[in-house]
Structures are given as C-alpha cells and as structure tokens.
Amino acid sequence: MNRPLRALFVAPELAPWAKAGGLAEVSRDLPRALADAGADVRLLVPAFPALRAAFPAALERARFEAPGGSLAAARLLEASARPHIYLVECDTYYARPGGPYGGPDGADWPDNHLRFGLLSRVAALLGSAASPLAWRPDIVHCNDWPCGLAPAYLAHAAGRRAATLMTVHNLAYQGIFARSALEELALPPASLAAEGLEFHGKLSFLKGGLHYATKLSTVSPSYAREILRPDLGFGLDGLLRHRADDLAGILNGIDTDTWNPARDPHLVSRYDAATLEAKSPNKSALQLELGLPQDGDAPLLGMVSRLVEQKGADLLIGIAAEIVRAGAQIAVLGRGERAIENALLELARRHSRAIAVRIGFSEPLAHRIEAGADVFLMPSRFEPCGLNQLYSMRYGTPPVVRRTGGLADSVVDATEESLRAGTATGFVFDESSPQALLGALRRALAAARDPAVWSAIRRAGMARDAGWSRAAREYLDLYCRALSGGAGEDD
Secondary structure (H helix, E strand, O other): OOOOOEEEEEOOOEOOOEOOOOHHHHHHHHHHHHHHOOOEEEEEEEOOHHHHHHOOOOEEEEEEOOOOOOOOOEEEEEEOOOOEEEEEEOHHHHOOOOOOOEOOOOOEOOOHHHHHHHHHHHHHHHOEOOOOOOOOOOEEEEEOHHHOHHHHHHHOOOOOEOEEEEEEOOOOOOOEEOOOHHHHOOOOHHHOOOOOOEEOOEEEHHHHHHHHOOEEEEOOHHHHHHOOOHHHHOOOHHHHHHOHHHEEEOOOOOOOOOOOOOOOOOOOOOOOHHHHHHHHHHHHHHHHHHOOOOOOOOOEEEEEOOEOHHHOHHHHHHHHHHHHHOOOEEEEEEOEOHHHHHHHHHHHHHOOOOEEEEEOOOHHHHHHHHHHOOEEEEOOOOOOOOOHHHHHHHOOOOEEEEOOHHHHHHOOEOOHHHHHHOOOOEEEEOOOOHHHHHHHHHHHHHHHOOHHHHHHHHHHHHHOOOOOHHHHHHHHHHHHHHHOOOOOOOO
16 A cells, blocks of 8 residues: 555543543544654544534535435535544434433433434445445444444445444443334344344344444453453354454553643642642642532542443442541542432432532543542443543542453552552452442552552653554554455555
8 A cells, every 4th residue: 555544533522622531632642643653543523512613614425315214314514623523413313402312301302323323334435335425435434333333334335445443432331222223224034143233132233333344342451351251242252253363452542741740730739749749739629629628638539420331430438428527539520320329319418528429421530530639539330441530640630440351451450569660550359349349449549648659650651652553553553454455446
C-alpha cells in the first residue's frame, strides 16, 4: 500500500457533544492518536443536536434516499475537524432531547434498532463498492452494539468491501431486538441464524458484529480473556471462544492534555509529581464545595462512577458507616440505579459531616474529586477497561480497585515486592465483597500514614504512560492483520 491506511471509525458517542460513558472519550481521542501515527482516519457519528450545533458549516457529501427496509432517509455531512467527522443527519431519528440512546427520562428510545441500524447501514455503504464518496476506507472500525450491524451489512454487500473490526467496550450491552426488526433493517432472512444475528430467538446487533467482523477487539487484555468465560461472556462466550484467534485486548489510554493536574483549569491549585505539596489545597477546596469539614488529617475517599451494581457502588454502601467510624470522609459523584442512589443519599443524610453525594454528572467536579481525594475507589465487579483509575493515578490519587479487566491491567498492587521495586501504583483486591474492599482500603490508609511510602506510590502512578500512542500502534497493527486477507484498495 503506497498511501496511508484509511480507517472509518464508527461510534454512537463523541465527547464532548454526545456522551453516555467512556466510549465518547475513546471516540474523540483514539482517532486523533491514529492520525498522529500516520493513518487517514474519518469519524462517522449520528448528527445529534449538539453535534449539528457544534459544526453548523458542515457540508453535504451524499444523500441516502432509500437505505433499505424501514430505515429513514439521511444526509451525510462532512465537518472540518481533526480528524474529519462525517455526520449522519436524520432528524427523524437524531433530533431529539436526551442522550445518545434515550430521552430525558433515561428510558431507551423504542426505535433504537432503526436509529443505529441507519448508522450501521451508512457505515457499510461507505465501506463498500456502492459508496458515494471518492474516499474509501480500507477498514471500518465499529464500536459497541450500535455499530454492530455494519459488518453484517458489509458481509452481504456486492463488490469490493472494506475489512471490519468490531470493538467491544462492554459486552453486557448487546442491542437485542425482536426478530421482526430484521425486515425493517433490510437484512437477508438467512442472516437471522445461529451463525449470524439470532440470539435466543431475537436479533442481536452485537452478536452480528462479533460473527461477521474480520477482527475483534476489546479494551484490555484481561477483559479479552474474561469474556471467554460463561460468567462474563453474557451468552456470547461460545462465539468468542470460537473466534478467540481473531480477538485482541488493547488497553485504552486517556487524553493526557485534558487530564493533567499541572494545567487543569478546574483546580484551585495545579501540581505535578515534583510539587505534590500543591495538591493539598484541592482537598480543602473540595471539602468546602461539598459541605464537609475542612480537615486535612481526615482521609478523603473519592468515587466518580455510574451508580450500578457492575461498578460495585453497593459494596461501598455496605462499609460506609465503618469508614466514617475510622475517621475518613467519602465524596461520590454519579448517577445510576435508583435504589443505589437513594441508599447513598440516605448515608449522606445520616453522616452529613463525613459523606457527600452528588447525583448527576459534572465534568469540573469530576476533575476536582480526582485531584482533591486522597484515595480513589473503583470496586467494580467487572470493568472492561476503566478510565477513572487512569485519571486518578495521573492525579497522584492512588486507586483502590478490584482485580478485573482493565483495572487488573493498569494498577500495580502495593505489595512488599512492588513497593521495593518502586512500581506500586494502587491497591488491588480480589473478592467482590464489602469486606474485601474494606481490607484494601485499610491497606491504603495504612500506607498513607507513611509519607515516604505514600509519596512513592503517588509518583509511580503519575509517571505511568497513560497516553494513546501505544494503543494506536496496536490498533494499526490489528488493522494491518485484518487487511492481510486482501480487503481494501491498492491505489
């Protein structure tokens, strides 16, 4: 190939305009890193209202009057950005309030199969011989279930086709719909089979992507191994074991410009590894902001998370009173399951001088918790990658995590051996129980009482290379392996 590799990166989210989780940051940061590594990358995302407002000068590049079945017509707009962004404009599907997947009430839109079927269909058209564009991708990189039908559409397309990569950011979300959706989506009846889209009598977008894509990946090496097991395979472990040779685990990076305590505009005091004493004013300011006593000696535990069982928020609830009795404070930011939200709010009411809970999400407050906390909590039952543990290490706030997925791959437990080697960056526990979390917290608080040990753990975390360049190189290698079968153009 005598030109840069061309990749179409397809995603349902893009920070900061359309965000439901960490995928939005990945969709912003990974394509930039791929471009820096020499690839010719374009993004394809739905034209949600915030994206249309952000790029009012986007130019029409194509129209899709009849993309098939019941799918609505759409326009393809090109926005000048780095990398360029293609917007799938369809007001019928995307000009709505709320998040990428649901309305302001949090409920999923009932026509999500059409909304993301259209995104997948357009992605496949751009990767096929039927593309209306002169720019043709060598590979279509699909992210999570909303893009999962693109490999299926491409598999049934005529002529030369791009290779495909299906990346799973969380296998628990699979895009499962009624069998009747097949006709609406204009997919051939033969595709609704065990070796295809069929999943327990229904249609699964994600299963389609995992079956038809050229290569598969997920967002950490450990998670790539975990999803081969029945307990974390969510019914797809058999298919994944069958395709294990095509599956790669690539640990996510973070935007080290946005998440940089030396330049973070959201902090009252900026600092780096050489000026860790300047971290302390952020703790005092956070305590004041959250209505907690400004006590520099009270360990402050931070948590920024979706408040759901997967994230282990209930484990914290089980030991919160004991943490308070030990003289520590807790700061929680997030939203999620109503029962968990209410339990945390009740703890904050009963322990108002030690526990602060903010339901919702605030990017500035998330930064201030990362900087102001002494210890960061991520007791996830499973965690494909996780980003907050990477943020917290960069901010000199050692994380307490469960040994799973990307948490296991990114946090080095503070054992006697790792402390001697100077590689310890946090505290890791195994059993998914409140007592196991409490045991790891006790180890963290004991280490915090030794200034030399604590400083070494903080500095080791801050020195860790958390950027995207390594992951970009691994993805480019995976793209090349996907292309080795001959997909793509040679010009």
